[in-house]
Amino acid sequence: xxxxxxxxxxxxxxxxxxxxxxxxxxxxxxxxxxxxxxxxxxxxxxxxxxxxxxxxxxxxxxxxxxxxxxxxxxxxxxxxxxxxxxxxxxxxxxxxxxxxxxxxxxxxxxxxxxxxxxxxxxxxxxxxxxxxxxxxxxxxxxxxxxxxxx
Numbered sequence: 001x002x003x004x005x006x007x008x009x010x011x012x013x014x015x016x017x018x019x020x021x022x023x024x025x026x027x028x029x030x031x032x033x034x035x036x037x038x039x040x041x042x043x044x045x046x047x048x049x050x051x052x053x054x055x056x057x058x059x060x061x062x063x064x065x066x067x068x069x070x071x072x073x074x075x076x077x078x079x080x081x082x083x084x085x086x087x088x089x090x091x092x093x094x095x096x097x098x099x100x101x102x103x104x105x106x107x108x109x110x111x112x113x114x115x116x117x118x119x120x121x122x123x124x125x126x127x128x129x130x131x132x133x134x135x136x137x138x139x140x141x142x143x144x145x146x147x148x149x150x
Contacts (some may be wrong), residue, residue, distance in 0.1 A: 016058065032080060034075045092125045108149075
């Protein structure tokens, strides 16, 4: 864990939120491959409007501002009021459902369009089953994930 970098990231987030007129609490949670920053407090629901677009944008800005060379293989996941945690669980469930459909009927299934963070969750969920594989298709920021039999 790079506490100095994580402190800089939290300070950066507070600056961005302050410019938005928000004073939220930022708690950090360390996992194997990322640091989850959970935001809470009065007004945090502003970040969740339009299906979390502001939250997604903040996450992209943080991960762009603090380049991979400074943070290694870890990335930052920005969440507010457990919104992303719930959406992540839904996405994993959908991926597992589609894996089941692929295994039953052998027909590739698509999910998307998804941003890079959501695609990663789907690919990780699919990788848990050795009978199927997944790939992202498309040439834009939002891509579709195709789940196919191996």
